[in-house]
Amino acid sequence: MKMQGTEGNKGNDRKPTEFPHFLHFLYFRWTWILLAALVLLLAIGAVFWNESHQPWQTWIARYDVQPNSTPMPIQIQALVPTQTGKPELCVTCHVGIKDISASHPAQAFGCVVCHGGEPLALDKDRAHSTMRGGRNPSDLSVATQSCGQSNCHGGYADEEQNHVDRVLKSMQATYAGGIAHVRFSFGAQNSPIAQFGIRAVNDTSNLRPPKALPSLSMYSTSAPTGTIDAKMSSCLNGGCHLWTKPSQPQVYTYRSSGCAACHYVYADDGVYRGNDPTIPNNEPGHGVAHQLTTAIPFSQCDHCHNRSNYNLKSMAFDWREDLPPMARPLSSLMPPEGRRLIEYYQPIADFTKCEYELNCVDCHTAQEAMGDGHIYGSKKDAQHIQCQTCHGTLTTMPKITSIVDANELAMRQARINGHPEFLKVGDQVITTERGELLWSIKQTAPNKFVQVDKVTGQIYNVPLVKGSGCTQDGKTQTSDYCHTCHSVVR
Ligand code: HEC
Ligand code: HEC
Ligand code: HEC
Ligand code: HEC
Ligand code: HEC
Ligand code: HEC
Ligand code: HEC
Structure with missing residues (x-):
């Protein structure tokens, strides 16, 4: 048998590589191709074997035995979020996870838009390998890339x-x-x-x-x-x-x-x-x-x-x-x-x-908690809600503003908070000295304000200082002064 490979070495100073006789078949190109094909097949087979033995099945099984779950078949779940149109397999393992919020339903957003990650991987480590911020996509080190994408919570003219x-x-x-x-x-x-x-x-x-x-x-x-x-x-x-x-x-x-x-x-x-x-x-x-x-x-x-x-x-x-x-x-x-x-x-x-x-x-409103976009060096410069914002003083009523647009911030805040019924266009709400509307406090009669608790939904009447028996001096409006007469003793 003539060895093709050695011909190329003719005239070369180097001694032709001496292959043991039983390895001579390696010199045939088609053998290489066959071998490569075999390796590829094996690799694909291994991946399939691997995937079909991944713990994703275990997670569905574990979900199914939970007392308050609706059992799911043990099969791969693909979620195709309407916003991206690209399938994601995360919910195969994360079966039973809640929609993160009504504003971000999984059907529209999926998981990857916030978390990153490999949408098609069924192996945990691979799926998680490219996630943003580990567990938390809203960590400030990555929030600009996840929450701050344009049309999400960044990139607006407003x-x-x-x-x-x-x-x-x-x-x-x-x-x-x-x-x-x-x-x-x-x-x-x-x-x-x-x-x-x-x-x-x-x-x-x-x-x-x-x-x-x-x-x-x-x-x-x-x-x-x-x-x-x-x-x-x-x-x-x-x-x-x-x-x-x-x-x-x-x-x-x-x-x-x-x-x-x-x-x-x-x-x-x-x-x-x-x-x-x-x-x-x-x-x-x-x-x-x-x-x-x-x-x-x-x-x-x-x-x-x-x-x-x-x-x-x-x-x-x-x-x-x-x-x-x-x-x-x-x-x-x-x-x-x-x-x-x-x-x-x-x-x-x-x-x-x-x-x-x-x-x-x-x-403490959105502007106090999340800032107003400017930098402050002291709490007293940033914090501006006062007792009088809601209660007024002996001579003044709280400031109010009319809701004019069904889509303005106060209306959106009421909806996001789960109280869309509380506000409607035409209502008058209390306004801070910096012009932020307190969507949760509206005027219901000339001297009457009601407030909905943003967490419990409880409704309160907000008592006014004007017309009450309050004996404040009227000039001082800091809380420590009010506390001298109004503090709760435990
Ligand atoms: C093979 C099953 C599996 C798949 C697929 C999977 N996960 Fe997970 N995930 C887990 C398990 C199990 C944990 C619990 C923590 C751990 O064991 O690493 C977890 C934890 C997480 C965590 C919390 C991480 C932490 O550090 O606490 C996030 C966020 C997460 N997964 C998101 C995703 C996203 C997004 C996808 C799709 C791109 C996805 N996962 C795909 C199984 C999976
Ligand atoms: C709107 C953005 C957003 C979307 C969409 C979203 N998540 Fe999350 N997810 C978060 C945030 C923020 C956390 C941070 C929790 C923390 O830091 O404790 C989180 C936490 C998690 C955790 C870890 C919980 C824990 O306590 O260990 C898992 C797992 C997870 N998400 C999976 C998913 C899956 C699966 C989907 C898709 C069905 C998804 N997320 C969709 C924002 C999102
Ligand atoms: C210190 C607490 C705090 C942090 C941190 C915080 N928020 Fe808020 N957020 C609030 C409060 C308070 C509100 C107002 C809720 C209301 O009045 O209904 C709010 C409201 C919102 C709203 C509703 C619309 C609006 O403008 O009021 C969105 C959207 C929002 N936050 C997104 C974010 C994002 C994105 C981040 C991270 C970059 C973030 N928040 C960080 C406290 C916080
Ligand atoms: C991660 C920790 C953390 C959480 C959670 C947090 N705060 Fe703060 N808060 C701070 C720090 C830090 C400061 C500023 C301290 C300083 O530099 O003087 C601050 C300052 C404030 C101030 C005064 C300054 C300003 O911006 O008006 C208010 C009011 C306030 N927080 C309210 C809240 C409310 C309401 C929540 C819950 C919705 C909240 N905080 C949750 C850490 C936190
Ligand atoms: C009934 C309304 C009200 C509630 C509820 C309330 N605060 Fe305040 N808070 C105020 C007012 C008003 C001030 C300003 C005090 C002043 O005028 O002297 C203030 C001041 C602050 C300050 C800045 C003062 C300083 O220098 O430390 C922080 C921080 C703060 N509040 C955090 C909180 C946190 C956290 C909660 C919930 C656990 C809370 N507040 C609940 C009305 C409230
Ligand atoms: C966001 C609006 C708001 C702010 C700011 C606010 N209050 Fe109130 N206040 C209320 C509401 C609502 C009630 C009614 C509570 C009830 O009926 O249980 C109330 C009740 C009261 C009462 C009558 C109840 C009592 O204690 O006997 C006093 C006094 C009072 N507030 C003082 C203050 C002082 C002092 C501050 C500043 C530290 C303050 N309020 C800040 C909304 C507010
Ligand atoms: C010197 C004591 C004193 C000081 C200081 C004081 N108050 Fe009063 N306040 C009273 C008295 C007394 C009443 C009447 C209570 C009654 O009618 O039962 C009252 C009533 C009120 C009421 C009406 C409560 C209701 O249930 O109708 C509000 C609201 C109120 N004060 C807020 C304030 C605020 C805000 C401050 C700080 C700027 C303040 N007060 C400072 C003594 C004081």
Whole structure:
């Protein structure tokens, strides 16, 4: 048999490669082709074998045995979201997951538009390999790519709708006030004006409100040890702002980061109570359901606010000792009646009844919570709702504005919150000093205002100062002054 391959080596200095006789067949090209084909076939076979033995079947089986599930056949589920038209197989394993919200139904959005990931993979690691932000696509490191896509929550001419840009500049993300306060108190900067944020931010708008700052630099995480900056870095990395989750989460502090820190509710004990079999329901550290909401309960805000006090010596948090012990389930330790007051009410602080009865978002609006798109260096510059916003004063009524358009923000907010029946075009609603409409408080008679609780749906009458027996001096409108006569004593 003549060996084709050796001919090419004629005239070459190098000795022709000497192949053992039994390997001579390798010199035939068609043998190579056959071999390659065989390897390919084997690989395809392996993939098929692999896929048909993947745990996806186990997840459906596990879902099916849950007491409150409608059993599903053990077969691949393809979801073809109407917005993309491209099939996604995520729900094969994530069977039983809830639509994330009425505004983002899975039928229209699917999963990949938010989470990223490999839509056609049935292998967990491959499916997850290209996900954005790990578990949380709204983490601020990726929120611009996921939530902030144009026509979602970014890219609008109307700045109000660019929620991601707003939140990135908000104080809850920059922590500018906290950083400036501590650095100034310890002499690390000689002016109380904020210079730093957790990340650098710029306000490029031409019209800036008088108290807003043009920019903040990124707070250094590599400060020399022993300095106040080094101490504070470790505290800030522990997660008291929107950029991170708490580093040592415990009962009362379980929460996510980014938009999810407010809009994706975690129970105080951090336990998942939904039906997706892949999400463990026996370990803390998960949201209570796969759900985004604007009906944000007070407890969610409290997972950052009100859980602890800054210890300025150790730069650590002193947990509140008056709360029931850090154990689960909380419900057995804290009766539902009175729980609201106990949880909200710090022994060191004063509150009026409405402050603990209503939820935080009933008073603190979208512009306060998510920012107004400008950068502030102090809570007192950003926070502007006052007691008089709702109650008026001895001589003034609350400010009001008419709803003119069925699609204006206040109407959309009422719908998103699940209370479309509360507002209609022509209604008069209370308005803040910065012109934001409080969609949840409308006038029903010349001296009568009613408010719907955004979380519980309960309806309240808002009592007015004007015409009441209130003995305030009328000039002072800060809450600590009102508290001198109106605080709730526990
Ligand atoms: C083969 C089954 C399977 C497929 C397919 C699958 N997942 Fe998962 N997924 C899981 C399991 C199991 C977990 C629980 C965490 C773990 O075991 O890694 C999980 C966890 C997750 C998490 C939480 C991650 C975390 O770090 O907590 C997200 C988000 C997620 N999956 C999204 C997706 C998306 C989006 C797709 C489609 C692109 C998808 N999954 C496809 C099985 C799957
Ligand atoms: C509108 C955006 C959005 C869509 C659409 C969406 N998710 Fe999520 N999902 C989120 C957010 C935000 C979280 C963050 C939860 C957190 O950080 O605790 C999340 C969390 C998860 C988790 C982890 C839950 C946990 O506690 O471990 C899984 C699993 C998951 N999503 C799967 C899916 C699947 C499957 C789909 C499609 C049916 C989907 N998601 C659609 C936004 C979305
Ligand atoms: C991730 C932690 C976190 C969560 C969750 C959180 N906050 Fe904050 N909040 C902060 C930080 C940090 C600041 C700014 C502190 C500073 O720099 O002085 C802040 C400041 C504020 C301020 C004063 C400044 C302003 O922008 O008006 C209000 C009001 C406020 N938060 C309300 C809320 C409400 C209401 C919720 C729930 C819907 C909430 N917060 C949830 C961390 C959080
Ligand atoms: C600190 C808490 C907090 C964070 C963080 C937060 N939101 Fe909000 N969000 C609110 C509050 C409060 C409202 C107002 C709810 C209402 O009045 O009905 C709101 C309302 C909304 C609305 C309804 C429309 C509107 O403008 O009021 C959207 C959409 C929204 N948020 C998106 C986001 C996105 C996207 C992110 C992340 C980039 C985010 N939110 C982060 C608290 C928060
Ligand atoms: C009944 C309305 C109301 C409710 C409910 C309410 N607040 Fe406030 N909050 C106010 C008012 C008004 C102020 C301004 C105080 C002043 O004028 O002196 C304020 C001030 C604040 C401030 C800034 C003050 C500072 O410097 O620390 C934060 C932060 C805050 N509230 C967070 C919350 C959180 C978190 C919740 C829910 C647990 C909540 N509030 C519930 C009305 C309310
Ligand atoms: C967003 C609107 C809103 C804001 C802001 C607000 N309240 Fe109220 N307030 C209410 C509502 C609603 C009630 C009625 C509660 C009820 O009937 O149980 C109420 C009731 C009251 C009452 C009568 C109940 C009582 O305590 O006997 C007083 C006094 C009062 N508020 C003081 C304050 C003070 C002080 C502040 C500022 C810290 C404040 N309110 C901020 C909505 C508000
Ligand atoms: C010096 C004590 C005092 C101070 C300070 C004070 N109030 Fe009053 N307020 C009263 C008294 C007394 C009444 C009448 C109570 C009654 O009729 O039962 C009252 C009534 C009210 C009512 C009507 C309650 C109802 O149920 O009809 C509201 C609202 C109210 N005050 C709000 C405020 C606010 C907001 C502040 C701070 C700007 C404030 N008050 C400061 C003493 C005070």
